[in-house]
Amino acid sequence: MPVSRKVFTPAAVAASTRAWASGSRSTIAWSPFSCRTRRAGTGGDRGHPLNGAAESLSTILFFKIGSNLDRPSDVRKSGHVALSITAVDEPPGALGELRREVAEFLEREIAAGGFAPEADAWMSGVDPAFSRRLADRGWVGMTVPVRYGGHGRSALQRYVVTEELLVAGAPVAAHWIADRQMAPGILRNGTEEQKRRYLPGIARAEQFMAIGMSEPDSGSDLASVRTRAVEAGGGWRLTGTKVWTSGAHVATAIIVLARTGDGGGDRHAGLSQFIVDLPHPAVTVSPIITIDGAHHFNEVVFDDAVVPPSALLGRRGDGWRQVTAELGNERSGPERVLSTMPLLLAWARTGAFDADPVARADLGRLVSRLTALRQLSLGVAGRLAAGEDPALEAALVKDLGTAFEGEVVEVVRRHADPASGTVPEGLAAMLAKAVLHVPAFTLRGGTSEVLRSIVAKGLARR
Template sequence: MFDSLTLSRLPAEDEALRVPVRAMIAEAIASLPVHKRARSWQGFDAAFSRALGEAGYLGLSLPKRYGGGERGPFARFVVVEELLAAGAPVGAHWIADRQSAPLILNYGTEAQREFYLPRICRGEAFFCIGMSEPGSGSDLASVRTRAERTDKGWLLNGQKIWTTNAMHDDYMIALVRTSGTAADRHQGLSQLIVDLKAPGVTIRPIVDLTGDAHFAEVFFENVELGEDALIGREGDGWHQVTAELAFERSGPERIYSSIVLVDAWIRHVAAAGRLDNGTAELAGHLTAQLATLRAMSIAVTARLAAGESPVTEASLVKDLGTTLEQSVPTLIGDDLGGHPDEPVDAELYKTLMYVSQIAPSFSLRGGTREILRGIIARGLGLR
């Protein structure tokens, strides 16, 4: 596996996107305090997402005939890296741009592509993912939410949980059982597009430890869907989901969740004039790990650009990346605590508190550490 993860460089034509997108982001976040910027891909700002769409920064890898930029994964990597490094609020378009659009492009009907993809590219259609269910933990294959065929299409019943921004989004792509039982595991699963405004859909926000409510539980009670709600072939849901998760686990979002806190700490250290060995060692430790993980993430993106599905490699980057992200608030908190006579700016303190509280979720979203390590072990032939 490691031989296949060849290090790559970002193409010059994609690097050129940094200057204009950075200027646009700087203007958008100018009034955002640091602790708000630390939320980044939990932050929901529909107007900002529409502005990104108007500027051509959404759907960068989609064909032009669907409103995309036809640029490939490297262009999206550059834009996403700039957005996350600055702490821009990207939650509105995040799932649609990263996962839903490629899924519909690869498996959807032409009618689905023509209807949904241009809206995603314009920042006008927001999606969430319906995978997790109550009582299932990370056992995605134990799906119980069920869609039965009817004369008009599908009748959907069941429940999803930990669904990001469902209360704000337009659609959910839900993994549901269309045949068999939960005991059948990977067999009989399909993906359906659910209009979240449809009768029978109930959404309840879940308040987390930070006081935010970007998660939700979603209930389906006799929700009627058309035949055109099905993505791909019935029963192919598991194959489609595993391909989709390679997009979720491979990007820079698995490196930069704590980066706003790192930047705030560096500014604090510089303002305090502190250049002791411990400070230099911590800054070097974080920088070295970030640089290495970034190189690995670019290498995985190169595999995606080549049309491959680097499931094992993406899982490795995600596991290592979230481990670093989770360590950041502890390391910085210990550093600040080790200098008790050094005044701490209120914004740095708020940001540290937020990241400390949200950090446990970093290794849950996109697949738990245990699930990822199982995937890695299988990829290495160890199980």
Template sequence: MTTSIHLPPHRLSAAARRLRDDVRSFLDGELAAGTFVPRCDAWMSVADPAFSRRLGARGWIGMTLPSAYGGHDRSPLERFVVTEELLAAGAPVAAHWIADRQMAPSILRHGSPSQRERYLPAIARGECYFAIGMSEPDAGSDLASVRTRARQVDGGWEITGTKVWTTGAHFAHAIVVLARTDGSPGDRHAGLSQFVVDLPAPGVEIRPIRTIDGEHHVNEVIFDAAVVAEDSLLGERGAGWRQVTAELAHERSGPERYMSTVPLLRAWAEHVRQHGDASAERELGGLTARAWTLRQMSLSVAAALAEGRPPEIAAALVKDLGSRFEADVVETVRRLAGIEPRKHGPGLEGLLAEAILHSPAFTLRGGSNEILRSVVARGLGVR
């Protein structure tokens, strides 16, 4: 017997549409002032703390957090509008992205009162940035094969292990680490716990990993008997897998999972308007239709979050389809634009070069597409 994934259409409120106008006006002003240049994959690779602080001052970070913790009591749908506009503009949001997207909801849900008071107001101001310590060497996308170990010692926990592909750890103020507190790797999902580790910290070494574009976005983070305070435990001991699974719904379902190359698509649309032929127009129309469909799916997941419904399976589906769409945008523009990609080049040339270099990671980060299809299949009861 199988079940189905329900993604009902959702229409944004008038207030959300007014909010969109406000964000567009702000971004137009930032572009006119030259504070940023549109970039592909900017949510992952372009950090600008000053820009993040300006967003925080406008109430556009920590939007769904309660006002008691510095948030703004707004809905996931209003947050969706803001993130969608930032992504479409290719704005430099990588500094605060992980903290706002998944760690703020996770700390609000699982954190102690002191953790909430310490981190959430600073996240909402755009002044506290997080990294996520999940993936490990030799594990591929098998997140459950955690070998990093945390053991209780006098006054705290001692963490030993290595995390890889850790985005933004070199500028993060804290990292959330998934470690094994009980059992062995053979226990799989049991015995895992999460810890909030402030950075920098004794016993924690951050080594840069240079990606194919020659830049430093991700890291290897080594914990060499690093001792952290007892209250660094996030949530319940042994509940780490359940907490991470809920967290991944926020990570996988957002518009960034299909909008990383939208700045390129927008630039190519203008190029097609000026220089295109019927073939290019057809391809552009097909990509636009797919983008609209993915937007409706992602918006439906945001609505589920707003209503408190668990969207893990739908989020995995959106991420799978969305990351393939991102790569298809790159290949279509490369094939039809008739230009030479040039790193740091102007306009379409630079966006295409950047997107080509980033595209191999689209279907890997946040869980490989093969893993995500398994998640969807299990959720549907397919054997």
């Protein structure tokens, strides 16, 4: 397959996809270590000199949606396209097989009415039954060690599954926080008792968790939290209010950041984390309804909630370090890039760009940016899996990724005006919902201003 190294332009992306459609029928599978092509129907890999991801992702994107940049093309007639992020210790093609397995499962779920694809479903799509169906297949708690009820699989295997869930717009919000942040946090900081108590339930999608960080007067300035935990009767007594707490209404536990000391003038000191089981007689969870009428945010009030000493997660006073490590998982994952992918795919399936060079150029630019962002996200995922704390890079993924997601919505809105009467009903509904969600993209997980401050300070120290 002829490929130009100048891949980060709309013209090059278009040329690449046209070349694929012209008859070569090869796909490029990007990995951190090499770039390979796979001939459809052969299962074989062959090396390719291209050292980048844009060609790969453009091919995958447009054959997933059943069309390329110039004309409709049936993916089922052309051959299955699978991205393979090949780790050094993975057999060639193994991750591609996993991706295909997940994609086919999701196709069956959609066909059977198991769920309807939605943009931003990782945040708003709460379906505990669907989460358990994923767990039954070993796709929740994938990186949790087997001895704690997990599956002992690699971070890249989990990344592959995560991408497919996001691209499909699957309702994964019920288990998302527990799987993404809390399982790694408990593995890193928890006691043996906490690991054995909570991790098996997370892997079975029975233990759903929320994060109690933001407060009415402490959002982006997280170090100013006022929720307090004081020692009482051999345990702890928590008092305070958390807001914008995703999934607390379905959570079976919440991890709370609270002040346990004055810190000696250092706002980042004197903070600790606690695991509070829900429901709790002194904890009140109240819904916060968003502008689209949905309920995924909550206010959580701790009214002298007493918890045992075993509720302390990690070391007393080490909460800030623990939280920042958890935020690395929250800020850098593919959901910061792919949450609006179902909307982009729904628009692209209409073929609206076939005769519109402006729309085609806009789509090409989005694909190019998506490629670079995905590569950055993968890099951070690798460092997190190695036990590093890439706070700067994670902040970059979140800042650039959420800006990209907002641009996806803007591009689709510009080219798919529901008032025209030609936009499919499903696309119009998804677009209307996504438009309402856009303002929150750059707020949750840290505002863009705070993230850029993290980047600036991090660069100054290098």
